[in-house]
Amino acid sequence: MEEQGYIEIRVTNRDNSLSPKDIDINEVKDFISDIETFLYPNRKEKHNRPHISYDIEEGSAKHKFFLPITAVILFNGLTTEIKNRKSLDFLDYKRQSIIDKFQKKALSEGYKIEFNNSMSNNPTLIIDESTNYERIAPTYFESEFYLYGEIYQEGGKNPNLHMSTNKYGNITISATKEQIMDGEKKTYKPYGIKVRGKKNLEDESLFDLVLLEFIQYKPVFNKSLLDKVIDKASVNLNKITNVDTWLNDIKAKGI
Template structure:
């Protein structure tokens, strides 16, 4: 079976799936807004926010269907064309916000996007109507008087693996400092026993397992406490890798849904 044939089949089924649209109609107080008044950065924000509202996490974004965009007259209509299932989701979520008059049922990411829209409305005197192809009237309206309150937690507590170079350890209140590629310099609370046990670790690459908080807004880590050190030796050992794979294969073969199993893991590797 050729790659061209498979690609043709995918395109066929994509094209036959029923399509619809989502529309964010933006007006201002004196009704003078038009597409030429919209800065490209604002267009970029609308596109990014609608995508994140429909598909809030990385995995959903990676697997999302094709979406296209257009901006039309009528003040300024930001229009998104996509499968009808996504339109139904959008209509359901925005209608529920309107019905409840709060954001309590939404996850943090979606709450933050609605909050961003209402801040934009206040700042620029906007009225934002949420319309779509399956509803006869706006499913939600946000303007400069809207005041939804975010109540979702801003962080979650978990265990994390960090890898980098420890550049300082000790102090009156025992702690260690580690430099990571993604998060820069981090401070980890520890006990004297943890720091003194074993070899001196300063200026050496190490892995550490910690517990602490991770921000849902910007992914920053805080209130970190050391659980244990993990010796980090960046040397490839093919023989050891093959033995580990062989040993793990027995149990891995019993996992029927690998993606779901990975999603259920409780720790983050950094």
């Protein structure tokens, strides 16, 4: 088992009267979520992260996280580098947003926030009301996107499409009159579209979308091809003695 350590976020207020019982559960939830994101910014890292346990202790309010030493080393390195550089420009967008959130919390609540860990005898970073590390990372990126959904409105004085999607909800896409009028009426039909636009790095929403092209999926049923595939598969399917067991095994392997 990998060596364990801890990281600690110690919070004090102006008159040093803060204690764990003063911390609302929503604030505790924010601390836990923010530290997890600071250590593991993207979805894949969070999914594969190691076990982390949490405790809140006296001494003002100490938020302690117990986790593998490799994560402590990462935390120690990042917070030390912020302190030395007095800048957030080397961090990715999500980590910058977490530190900025701590800065705003310190300013609004009169907090002093100390970042400690089991590798250091002194705080590696201190954030208080006077701290001002600017965020310079972009808040969005521009790219091309493929979207799928139902077009529920099209046209208008300034031509555009309104599409309902599972992933992004209802979105608006700028288009030309020629693009909208070309071919059949597309309202209330499922379509795929290729667009150019911007994606927000914080909430992953899309905006300033411009239509490039329509991509409509039109499956063609080929009975002759289907019969040939069934005949080919039947040779091995007939060898299966217990169909239910075989199907359950397939499902288990797919999970």
